[in-house]
């Protein structure tokens with residue numbers, strides 16, 4: 001069992017999108033995933049209401065400082081990965097989630113490198129490590145990386161973060177319309193129509209690489225792939 005939080009004190013960094021891509025891909029692969037929607041804006045909850053049931057995926061809404069540890073305690077025996085989607089804040093709920101996480105993912109936009117929100121989370125992690133004497137492993141994930149960003153510019157960003165001792169995931173999430181469309185259409189990438197969704201295969205590859213890197217970083221249980229056909233049939237039936 002592993003607890004992963006998505007945190008960046010700034011809104012719009014790509015936390016919710018990254019959380020949803022990771023959670024739906026891990027669930028599709030057969031892992032039992034719980035998304036804890038700890039953002040009062042409830043984007044994941046709205047997506048879940050539209051989607052209906054998906055195998056292996058549970059969404060818990062209205063998560064508070066008091067309820068977060070209870071949800072984790074209750075669901076721990078039947079969960080491989082908890083994914084916590086946090087608000088763009090630096091408040092008590094964010095602090096509680098960081099303190100409980102096995103790994104904190106900090107999305108940073110590859111195009112703008114407006115890293116102030118990320119820096120606030122890194123400071124908070126350092127403070128928790130100092131004061132509470134706990135170690136909170138964390139990584140930056142570059143998100144919304146557009147085709148306009150050159151490989152050289154990305155290497156520079158990675159080098160800058162590495163010099164500050166911050167791990168950066170090898171996988172970057174590209175800026176893709178289908179990632180945005182997930183929230184309008186509901187469901188997961190595999191339920192989308194390839195004729196209508198542009199570069200769907202590339203988006204799926206990207207999601208799979210992301211999930212693979214997280215699985216390598218935080219191995220859960222033995223990997224038992226879900227039969228894809230069953231998954232789609234069930235997803236359609238309930239959607």
Ligand SMILES: Nc1ncnc2c1ncn2[C@@H]1O[C@H](COP(=O)(O)OP(=O)(O)O)[C@@H](O)[C@H]1O
Pocket residue numbers: 008010011012013014015016017018088143144145173174175176177179180
């Ligand atoms: N990889 C991506 N490709 C395309 N659009 C994205 C991507 N990541 C985020 N977005 C869009 O950017 C906006 C902010 O993303 P979101 O995930 O809600 O950020 P946060 O949760 O940090 O506030 C949303 O409109 C979302 O659809």
Ligand SMILES: [Mg+2]
Pocket residue numbers: 015016017039043086087088
């Ligand atoms: Mg969000």
